[in-house]
Amino acid sequence: MESIRVERLTAQHDRTQFICPPGGLDTYLRERARQDIRRRAAAVFVGVYPSAPQRILGYYTLSALSLKLQDIPVPYQRPLARYPDVGVTLLGRLAVDVAFHGQHIGEFLLLDALRRVVSSSSTIATAGVVVDALEGAESFYTHYGFLPLTGQRYWLPLNTVQSLFRVPFDPLLTEDNS
Template sequence: MTAPSRQIEPLDKRHDRSAFACGSEALDRYLKQQARQDADKHVAAPFVLVYPPATRVLGYYTLSASTVCVDEIPETLTRKLPRYPLLPVTLLGRLAVDQSTKGQGAGTFLLMDALYRALSSATQIAAMAVVVEAKDDQAAAFYRHFNFLPLQPDPHRLFLPMNTIATLFEG
């Protein structure tokens, strides 16, 4: 017998969020109380990790359109960019994994799905990078492991250029 296949889906009413616990009260509360409202209002697009046919949420992330000031990006990268004061990016606003799945690669699975969706969307709605705002040093280290770079002046605000993301999915 094979293990159930995990899937990432847009959050909807059938997903069971009630038991989700990642260890961060703010991230738990967001999923349980705010994520559906944000989706309905087109403020954020929440995606959830499930093992179908089960609907229990085991992880989630959100994506939304955003901008960064050109001054926040290292000068070595801005040399090749237009001189716009604000640059379009995709914001990976939240990413959390239920404690029952920690250490099983769920965070990486969610991140790669988010990066792929951001890259796919960038062909239709421009975004030059994915930006994250890590909640603490541990979260920042997670993103740096995947080559995210710090934005100035906040070391917990990180970005990954879309060209770098594209190389992850070549071939």
Template sequence: MQDESLRVEPLATTHDRSGFASGSEPLDRYLRIQAGQDARKRVAAPFVLLFPDNQIAGYYTLSATALHLPELPVAVNRKLPRYPLIPATLLGRLAIDQRHQGKGYGRFLLADALYRAVRSEIASFAVVVDAKDDIARRFYERESFLAFPDQPMRLFRPMADIARLFG
């Protein structure tokens, strides 16, 4: 993907969400109906990938979450302080319009989300995702996300690893 005219920005009321169709009704409905409310209530931060004509090619959301130390792999959790909860960033949703799937936009949005997460001054041990299916799980695994031991569809990538990407 080499299109320099694309941009990612926070979802705004001026963005036309009505034509977005990723092929997943829950993801499409979220963008059309819930994303704006979540942004206003500050429970999620939706970001949209826009073409020069302001057509939405994709979107993702970021929010705060926390992990219970025992959820993490033993090799990871033994290096962390013994707090009951460890702060993390949740990449809650990521979707690409069907007309633009297979062109690298998902990877582009993931990179943007990771960059925003690592740039934040708020402490976060990792970025966490909940893969909706095996295709999504494999996508995140290719991007160096690790599965939680007892939850194979829940994955994480340590912030220290992400920081090295953008170092």
């Protein structure tokens, strides 16, 4: 199987062939993704095969979000700053073209997104990753350790994300410090 390359969405990518109807994920890519990039509402990343770099296999979006401290599960509140709002990274959308289902591209894109969050967390503070899962996608996220918040919203604490990539914990974020 050919390796996948993840890159920022550009005008060179063919958005017209992308099909992923649940939740309007294909419509978003065709009609709103480039606008969100221009407006700095979201960063959009696409997975492609290097041999066919215009054909989008799947995509995800990342943006900043804040949660109320009390909306985070109590065990995870303690090591966080005592501000009313906590900065997190929103994995706004994650979609795979129906032609590529069953090839673990969703997993690959999720791990790429989480790797980007870990990488940027030393520059821009984030307490974790939040996703608003579409109905039926909850088990995908919980399989990777996401914890339920409210409704269809799930979160993955930054320490858990770091542990996926064996990044040393920041001692200021561990629960052992009082």
